[in-house]
Amino acid sequence: MDKPCDRVPLTLLLAYSHYIGKHNFYRKWMIQTMYSSEQEYLNNYSIHHYDIPLLSIDIAIFTLIEGKLHILLVERGDYPFKGVWALPGGFIDKQQDQDLHACALRKLTEKTGVTAPHLEQVETIGNQTRDPRGWSVTSLYMALIPYSPTSEFVEAVTDARWWPYEQALELDLAFDHHQLIETARARLKNKTAYTILPIHVLNTPFTLTQLQQTFEELLEKRIEKKSFRRRILSADLLEEVGQGLPEGGLGRIAALYQPNSNCDKHTFVWSLT
Amino acid sequence: MDKPCDRVPLTLLLAYSHYIGKHNFYRKWMIQTMYSSEQEYLNNYSIHHYDIPLLSIDIAIFTLIEGKLHILLVERGDYPFKGVWALPGGFIDKQQDQDLHACALRKLTEKTGVTAPHLEQVETIGNQTRDPRGWSVTSLYMALIPYSPTSEFVEAVTDARWWPYEQALELDLAFDHHQLIETARARLKNKTAYTILPIHVLNTPFTLTQLQQTFEELLEKRIEKKSFRRRILSADLLEEVGQGLPEGGLGRIAALYQPNSNCDKHTFVWSLT
DNA sequence: GGAATAGTGTCTATAAGACATTATACT
DNA sequence: AGTATAATGTCTTATAGACACTATTCC
Numbered sequence: 001m002d003k004p005c006d007r008v009p010l011t012l013l014l015a016y017s018h019y020i021g022k023h024n025f026y027r028k029w030m031i032q033t034m035y036s037s038e039q040e041y042l043n044n045y046s047i048h049h050y051d052i053p054l055l056s057i058d059i060a061i062f063t064l065i066e067g068k069l070h071i072l073l074v075e076r077g078d079y080p081f082k083g084v085w086a087l088p089g090g091f092i093d094k095q096q097d098q099d100l101h102a103c104a105l106r107k108l109t110e111k112t113g114v115t116a117p118h119l120e121q122v123e124t125i126g127n128q129t130r131d132p133r134g135w136s137v138t139s140l141y142m143a144l145i146p147y148s149p150t151s152e153f154v155e156a157v158t159d160a161r162w163w164p165y166e167q168a169l170e171l172d173l174a175f176d177h178h179q180l181i182e183t184a185r186a187r188l189k190n191k192t193a194y195t196i197l198p199i200h201v202l203n204t205p206f207t208l209t210q211l212q213q214t215f216e217e218l219l220e221k222r223i224e225k226k227s228f229r230r231r232i233l234s235a236d237l238l239e240e241v242g243q244g245l246p247e248g249g250l251g252r253i254a255a256l257y258q259p260n261s262n263c264d265k266h267t268f269v270w271s272l273t
Numbered sequence: 274m275d276k277p278c279d280r281v282p283l284t285l286l287l288a289y290s291h292y293i294g295k296h297n298f299y300r301k302w303m304i305q306t307m308y309s310s311e312q313e314y315l316n317n318y319s320i321h322h323y324d325i326p327l328l329s330i331d332i333a334i335f336t337l338i339e340g341k342l343h344i345l346l347v348e349r350g351d352y353p354f355k356g357v358w359a360l361p362g363g364f365i366d367k368q369q370d371q372d373l374h375a376c377a378l379r380k381l382t383e384k385t386g387v388t389a390p391h392l393e394q395v396e397t398i399g400n401q402t403r404d405p406r407g408w409s410v411t412s413l414y415m416a417l418i419p420y421s422p423t424s425e426f427v428e429a430v431t432d433a434r435w436w437p438y439e440q441a442l443e444l445d446l447a448f449d450h451h452q453l454i455e456t457a458r459a460r461l462k463n464k465t466a467y468t469i470l471p472i473h474v475l476n477t478p479f480t481l482t483q484l485q486q487t488f489e490e491l492l493e494k495r496i497e498k499k500s501f502r503r504r505i506l507s508a509d510l511l512e513e514v515g516q517g518l519p520e521g522g523l524g525r526i527a528a529l530y531q532p533n534s535n536c537d538k539h540t541f542v543w544s545l546t
Numbered sequence: 547g548g549a550a551t552a553g554t555g556t557c558t559a560t561a562a563g564a565c566a567t568t569a570t571a572c573t
Numbered sequence: 574a575g576t577a578t579a580a581t582g583t584c585t586t587a588t589a590g591a592c593a594c595t596a597t598t599c600c
Contacts, residue, residue, distance in 0.1 A: 053365055055328050055410060092326055092399070094408045099400035124397040124412050126365070127372035135367045137328060137412075139397050209579075226581080227562055234561095245571085251578025252570040482552075500589055502553075507588095518598085524551025525597040 053126060053135040057104050058089035058177065060122070060140065060184035061112060062165075063147040064201040069165040069217055070147070071181060072111060073173070077159060080132050081174035087181065088160065089138070104141040111160050118144040118200035122187050130176045138175075142184045144200035192218040196237055196263065205241050205256035208232065237263045326399060326408040330377050331362035331450065333395070333413065333457030334385060336420040336435065337474040342490055343420070343435040344454060345384060346444070350432060353405050354447035360454065361433065362411070377414040384433050391417040391473035395460050403449045411448075415457045417473035465491040469510055469536065478514050478529035481505065510536045 061072040073085045088111045097103035101119065109115055119141060126137030147162075163171070168181060191197045198214045212228045232238065238257040245253055334345040346358045361384045370376035374392065382388055392414060399410030420435075436444070441454060464470045471487045485501045505511065511530040518526055 052325065052328055053367060055325055092408065092410075094326060094401070100397065100410065103399075121396060123394060124373065126376075126412075128367070135365065137365075137373065139399075139410075207579085224563055224565090225579095226564085229580080230561080245578095250572070251576085252572095252580080254579055480552085497590055497592090498552095499554080499591085503589080518551095523599070524549085525553080525599095527552055 053137050054131060054133060056089055056091055056136070056138045057100065057107060058087040058138050058140050058180055059104055059108055059119075059143055060087055060181050061108060061117075061143045061145060062184075062188060062201060063145050063162065064214060064217065065147050065149075065162060065164075067213060067217060069201075070162040071165050071168050072160055073163055073168060073171070074111065074161075075159045076174055084174040085163075085168075085171050086174035087177050100139055104139075104143075108141075108143050108145075112145060114143075114145045118197065122184050125176070125180070125183075138180070140180050140184060142187055144188075144197065146201060146203040148203065188218060189220065196232070196235070196259075199237075199259055199263065204258040205244075206258075207244075207254040207256060209254060211257070236260070326410050327404060327406060329362055329364055329409070329411045330373065330380065331360040331411050331413050331453055332377055332381055332392075332416055333360055333454050334381060334390075334416045334418060335438075335457075335461060335474060336418050337487060337490065338420050338422075338435060338437075340486060340490060342438040342474075344438050344441050345433055346436055346441060346446070347384065347434075348432045349447055357447040358436075358441075358444050359447035360450050373412055377412075377416075381414075381416050385418060387416075387418045391470065395457050398449070398453070398456075411453070413453050413457060415460055417461075417470065419474060419476040421476065461491060462493065469505070469508070469532075472510075472532055472536065477531040478517075479531075480517075480527040480529060482527060484530070509533070 063070050063072075072088060074088045076082055076084050076086050088107055090107060092100070092103050093106075097106060100121070104121075105115075105117075105119055108117060108119065122140045122142045124137060124139045126135070128135050130136055130138075165181075165185065169178070172178075173181070188197070192215060198218050199211065201218075202210065202214055208229055211232065212223055212225065215228070216223055237260060239260040240255050241258050242256050243253050244256050245251075336343050336345075345361060347361045349355055349357050349359050361380055363380060365373070365376050366379075370379060373394070377394075378388075378390075378392055381390060381392065393416075395413045395415045397410060397412045399408070401408050403409055403411075438454075438458065442451070445451075446454075461470070465488060471491050472484065474491075475483065475487055481502055484505065485496055485498065488501070489496055510533060512533040513528050514531050515529050516526050517529050518524075
């Protein structure tokens with residue numbers, strides 16, 4: 001075996017001590033122990049000595065177009081499942097991506113141009129059968145973005161397309177992506193019942209009626225108007241920013257709202273059953 | 274390049290078509306396309322051509338010992354962090370493990386002997402700095418099991434030990450496991466507010482007072498007796514199975530309960546704020 | 547009877563559901 | 574005036590919280 005000290009990359013050591021952070025015990029432990037056999041272990045470590053599964057990321061990106069839930073799918077350009085519709089996603093780039101979340105954000109931005117969406121991890125699925133290449137794991141993310149018909153970023157990405165959610169279910173999708181989009185949809189519906197999540201698929205400002213219709217679309221259920229308004233206003237998550245008609249332009253002028261500063265923190269607010 | 278048909282393992286093809294399942298479109302697509310270039314791609318595919326991150330599983334196993342929350346930790350026998358306390362876990366065995374959940378269950382059973390616990394995925398964490406070996410991903414699971422002082426399986430596993438949760442926080446743990454146990458603890462607390470999850474750390478049968486004390490321990494908060502009993506009984510998740518004194522043996526005899534058949538399905542019940 | 551714990555009765559406070567009513571815009 | 578939509582008033586219903594009270598056990 002080689003001598004330890006002259007072979008460990010400095011960057012690795014720095015990264016390591018960065019993680020260790022404030023745990024002083026470990027600083028000491030690292031200095032005392034690492035430069036003996038632990039160090040040696042790391043020098044000789046190679047990931048390719050192990051039989052590890054594939055790891056990828058997939059993102060269910062939702063938006064609202066004309067009041068209807070849509071999901072972004074891409075037509076796969078490579079094997080396996082070349083030419084088949086699938087969730088956007090792919091592999092981690094160890095150089096570019098700081099962490100899993102950053103990886104998901106990078107892939108989302110590549111497809112949509114959106115840089116500050118709502119992005120959360122839904123579930124990580126791994127088994128022998130989901131990928132023809134063998135044991136494979138994917139970390140499923142869900143993103144919510146507002147739809148902008150003017151800056152048509154998505155249309156410029158030739159392989160990407162918005163599908164009405166129900167239509168997407170009818171497609172034959174790559175891998176287990178049919179299952180994945182149902183999982184993400186279930187999470188979306190669930191959290192809509194007790195958070196203000198749906199706000200992220202709307203462009204600001206919006207009227208309370210628009211917001212309610214969005215909730216109803218995502219919940220697949222009517223909500224009583226008075227109850228909805230009582231709840232959302234008493235939660236103190238919105239601020240009024242003038243008055244206006246949305247687009248149809250009929251009837252009384254409505255108050256316009258946008259999320260206020262509490263909105264980021266208080267994602268969790270209430271339960272609508 | 275080699276000819277495709279004589280090189281693809283039959284098992285792979287079977288696993289693949291099993292996944293495809295009822296999607297007939299894909300059966301056809303597979304037959305038409307796979308035996309040309311897709312097939313060729315898979316023949317030449319090797320995971321070692323790619324620079325992929327490490328993937329592991331860690332499990333936060335909770336139980337209740339004398340009314341107090343405990344967590345199972347193991348002393349690491351190998352590098353890195355040899356001799357340091359850590360969550361039980363490890364790598365996927367592509368041969369043994371059907372899927373991620375089965376992998377977590379296997380590792381849990383190895384340490385505790387418990388075969389039917391409550392087991393759920395909490396979150397998957399991946400970044401450059403959490404493991405000295407480089408970019409690494411772990412899928413964090415949480416398990417709840419009842420404690421049995423009689424069959425001392427855990428004590429027989431020499432590297433494993435139950436720690437009172439608060440004490441575990443004081444330890445210096447391997448990798449980012451301090452963070453992981455806090456994440457799992459937060460999930461446990463959260464779900465205790467609106468599910469009957471705590472039932473899984475109790476031995477059956479139990480009294481309502483015991484159950485309430487368990488909720489209070491996991492929520493870190495007093496609950497009003499009448500409210501608790503009203504809720505839990507009206508949810509119809511328990512069945513009465515006789516009467517008895519728990520252990521202290523003082524005061525009036527209490528009704529004993531165990532989970533009924535609804536209990537599996539209706540994990541989600543109510544919200545205690 | 548006294549201590550300890552199990553279990554109930556009941557009033558109050560809060561918030562959701564139902565639904566009617568008023569308000570404001572355009573034609 | 575007529576229509577369409579926004580916003581509110583208010584009664585009912587459901588449930589949680591507070592807390593006093595009764596019930597049953599052992600000594």
